[in-house]
Amino acid sequence: MFTEKNIPKLIILTPIITVILIAFFNIYFFIQNQNKYFKEESIRVENDYISKQKNILEREIQSIINYINFQVKNNKKLSIEELKNQVLRYTETIRYEKNGYIWIHDTSYYLRAHPFRKNSLNTYDISLKDAVGSFITKEFVNKTIKNPNGVFIEYYWQKPGKINFSKKLGFFRLYQKYNWVIGAGLYIDDIQNSIDKNKELLEKRIDKYIRLVVFISFLVMLVIGIISYIMSRKISKAFKHYQENVQKKEFLLEDMNKNLEKKVQVAIEEVQKKDRAMLHQSRLARMGTMLSMIAHQWRQPLSEVAGILMELETAAKFKKADDVMIKESVEESNKLIQFMSYTIDDFRNFFKPDKKKVYFYIEDSCMEAISLISASVKNSNIKLHYNIKMNYEIYGYKREFAQVLLNLMSNAKDILNQREIKNPRIDLEVDFKDGYAIVIVQDNANGVEEEHLDLIFEPYFTTKSSSQGTGLGLYMSKMIIEKNMGGELSVENTENGALFKIKVKV
Template sequence: MFPTIQIVETKDIQEAIEMVLNGKVDAYYNAQIIVEQYLINNLITGLKSVSQQTFPAIGIHILTNKNKPVLHSVIEKGLKSITKEEKIAIIQKWLNVNIKKHSIIFTNEEVIYLNKKNNIAMCIDPNWMPFEKIKNNKHIGIAADYMKIFEEKIGIPIELVQTKTWSQSLEYAKNRKCDILSLAMATPNRKEYMNFRTPYLVVPVVLITKANVPYVTDLRYLNNKKIGIQKDYALYELIRGKYPKINIVEVKDLEEGFNKVKKGELFGQISSNISASHLFQTKFIGSLQITGAIDEKWELAVAVRNDDLILLNIFQKAISTLKEDSKQNILNKWISIKYEKGFDYDLLWKIIFIFVVIILLFIYKHILLNRHNKELQIAQERIKELNTTLERRVKKRTKSLELKTLELEELNNTLDIKSKEETSKRKQQEQLLIQQSRLADMGEMISMIAHQWRQPLSAVSLIIQNIHLTYTFGKLDEKYLFVQTQKAKTLTEQMSKTINDFRDFFKPNKKKSNFSLHAAIQQTITLIDDSFRHNEIEIIRNLKDDVMVYGFSNELSQVILNILVNSKDALVENKTKNPYINIRLEKDTKYGKISISDNAGGIEHKILDKIFEPYFTTKESHNGTGLGLYMSKMIVEQNMHGKLSVENTPDGAKFCISIPIHQTNTDK
C-alpha cells in the first residue's frame, strides 16, 4: 500500500520503543491499547500515541482447532454473552484508566479517545436567536439545549469559545481553535476544513418584506431586487448560485437586515421562519411580514474538524440517539417565549386612526345608502308608471298580432293548397316524362325484336317450304314431318323467349332487392347482341369483379341499355371503322363502378354538360325524345343513390356509373 516506507522488524515492543526513543526509526506501528499500556507502565513521557484511520482496526481473535466445531461454538457464544459493563471493567483493570459511563455504546478506540480528551472546544454564532447566542458569557438558545444533551451522552465537557461574530467563529474553525461548530450548514467551502453528518435541525427558509408586499411564489420574480443575507451564511452561496439575477446584500446580522427592509433600503431579507418569528415578537410587530417560502431548507448539523474522524463518529452516535419528543420540547421552549414590552404609543395612534377611518367610512356609507334609497323609491314609482303604459301597449299590440296571425294562417292555407297543386302537377309531368321515355325505349326494343326474329322467321319459312316440296315429290313421311316440326317448334320457342325477355325488361320492379351488377350487364347485352352484330359492332366485356348492390335491377338495365343504344347510334351515324363498345366492371371499398366507352369520336365540348337535361337530343326529332339520359340520371342518382357522369376520351365518349355497395335494405 505504501511502497516508499521502509519497514524495520523488531523482536518485541521494548526493542521497538527504544529504537524510536534513540531516533533509529521514525515511528512504531501497533494497536493503540498495547502502546498506551506500555507507555503508562514504563513511565515513558517522551512519546505519544496518535490515532489514525488509514488502516482498519486490528481484530484480536481466539483460535480453535478446526476439527473441534463444538468448542468453536461454545467460545463464540461465550464472547457474545460478555456485557458492555464487563468489557469496561476488563479495560479499566488492565489499562489503569478511569472509564466514564456513557449512554452510547462506543468502540474501545472511542472510549480511549474520550478518556484522553479533557474537553471539546465549541464555536457558535454569537447573535442568532432563538437558535443560539452568547449572553453573559454563556451559550443560550436551541443549539445550547442540544449541546447539553450531547455533553451528557458523550460524558466530557463541551466548552464555549468566545467570538464576536459568525465570521470570526468560521475563522477559528479553520485555524483549529474550535473542535466543532454547534449549528452549521454544509457548503463546499466549509467541507474543506469541517466534516458534517446528519442534520439534527431542519428549518424552512422564508422571505421577509414590508407588510404591503404581495405574496412571492418564486424568487425568480425578484430579478435585480436587493435581498439581504447574513454575512458568511451558507444560504448566501446557495441563493447566489440558484438565482444569479438577484442583487444579494450581506448584512451583519438578522436585526440589521430587518431594519434595512423596514427603511426601504432592502426589498427583503432571507431568514429562517423561526428567527423571523422571534424578531416579529420582540422588535418588529406589524411592520414586516413573511411574504414567501423558499424551496431551500436550512439543514443544520454539528460540524466537526475534518482531521478528527473519531470525534465525528462520536457526535454521529449522539445525534442518532435523539428522540423526537426531546426535539419538539426544545423547539416549543424557545418558539413560544413571550416578551414583556413597554407601551407602544405609535401603535395606539395607528389603531385610533384606523378606528376613526372606519367610523367615517360607516357614516359616509350610511349617507350614500339613504341617497340610494330615495333614488330607488323614485325609480320604483317610474317603473310602476311605465309598467301601466306598457300593459296598455301590449294589449293593443296583442290584438294587432292576433289579426296578423289570422291573415298569416289564411295565407299559409292558400300556399299549402297551391303547393299541393304544384306538387301534383310536377308528379304528373314526371310520370309523363317516364311514360315518354318508356315509349321511346319500347320503340327501340321493337326494332331490336325485329332483328332478333328475322333469322328464326326465315328458318321457319324455309322449313315450311321444305315440307311443301317434300310433299310435292311424294317423299313426305311421318319421321320427316316430325323432325321438321320439332325444328319449327324450337325456333318458335326461341322467339317466344325473346318476347318474354323484353317483357321482363320493361316490367317495373315492385320492391328493391340485392342484385348482381354482372348479371344486369349480361341481361342487357343479351337483349341487344343481335342488333349490334348486325351493325358489326364489337362489345368488349371486362367484367372481372362481381358486385352486389341494393335497388331495382330492371331500372339499372334500362340505364345501361340507353347508354349502349346511344353509343350504337353514334357509331352507325359516324360510320366508324372497326366500331367497338368497351364495358368494364370494377369495385372499390364503397362503390361498384360500371364504365361504358366507345370509339365514336366523343361528344362536342359545348354540349357535354347539357346531355342530361330533359328533351335535349342531338338526333333527328323522329329518332330521339331527349329523355333517355335524363331518366337514366334520375334512376342512378335518386333511386339508387349513386352517380352518373360522362367524359370524353381520345377515342370517344365514356359514361361512368357508380352504385354504393353497402346500401341497407331500407329505402332512404
C-alpha cells in the first residue's frame, strides 16, 4: 500500500528498478534483433557466395570458349581435327578452385575430353549415371541444346581421387561450331565449407558486438542507478521537508474550515438576494411591458371617448343635446369603457401562471399573444404577419406557451425599434412536420451577432440596457418549452434576421 511512511523508499527504489527493467528489455530486444540479423545476414552471405561460385563457373567456361575461338581464328598450320584434339587436350589440364576441372561432350553424347575418365574418351556416354541413378550425360546435353547460352544443373559425382559421391553444381554451354557441350562444376560441400567459415566469422563478429553492447548497457545501468539513488535521496529529504510544511498548513486549514461554513452561508445569502433582486427586476420589466401594451390598447378607445364627450359638449353649448343623444353617447362610452375593462382582465389573466397542463390548440395561444401585442406593434409601424398552416392540439401550459410567443415577438419589436430598420416586419408561422408542431417567429432586424448566438439563452445575458431587460426572458422561455413541455426552442440567423423556432410534439 502507498502510505506516507513508505513513499521515501518508493522514491529511491522506483527509478532504480525502472532503469534495471529498461536496460534488461533493451538488452533482450537487442539480442533478439542481432539473432534475427545473423539469420538474415547468413542467408545473404550464402546467396552471395553461391552467386560468386556460379560466376566462377561461367567465367571458366567463357575462358575456354575464348581460347577455342582464338585458336580457330589464328590456326594456319593444323588441320581441323588436329586443332580439335589440341583444344581438347588443353581443356583437360585446366584446374580452378579446390576440385574444379573442365570436360566436354558432343551433342551426340560422346565424351571428348575429361581429365579423370581417360578410358571413356570418344565413347558413347549416354548411359552414364550419377549416385541417384540419373542419366547425367543425357541431361547435360539435352538441357544445353535447349539453353545454348548456358544452364546450371545439380547432380551427384565423385571428387577426384575419392570414392564417395558429393552433390555438385555444374554449368554447361554449347560451342555450336563443333557441337561441343562444355561443362564445369564445383562441389557443393566445398562451397558449403566456405559458407560455414564465413558464417562463423560473422557469428563471432556479432557475438563480440553483443558482448560489448551488454557490457556498456550494464555500465550505463550502474551509473544511472547510482545517480538515481543519489537524486532519490535528495528528493526523499525534500519530500520529508514538504510533508512537514503540509502538516503545518493542514493545521491552518482546520482553523480556516471552522469559519468556512459561515462564509459560505453568507455568500449563499448574498447570491439569493441577488437572484431575488433580478427576479424582482424581471417582474418590474414584465409589468412595464404589460402597462405599455395596456396603454397602446387603451389609446384608441380613450380617443373615441374623448371624441364623444367633445361632441356632447359642443351639442350642449348650442343647446342641441337632447335625451336621445345623451343616451346614445352614454351607451357608446360604456361600451368603450367595458372594452378597456376587459383589456385589463385579459392582461391580468394572461400573466397568471398555469397550475396544471391541459390540451389546447396552438392557434388559440398564438391569437391570444397577437391580440396583446398588436396595438404596440402597430404603434411602432411594424407589420405583423401570421400564417397558421396547421392547427393541432398540444399538451402543456397554455398561458405560459402564449407568454413565450409574446416574449419572442416583443423582443423582435424591441430590436427592430432599436436598430431603426426600414420596413420593419415580424412573421409568425405555424406548421407541422414529422409529428411535431413547428412555430416560427422571425424578424428582419439583420440577426443576432455571431458571438452572442451560444449565449442568448443563458440566464442574465442581455444585449439591452439594464433599464430595458434583465436577461431572463429568453432563459425562462427556453425553460417553459424544454423543461415544462418537453419541446425545443432554438435560434438561427437567416438572410434577413433572427429566426426563433419552437418544436413541440402534437
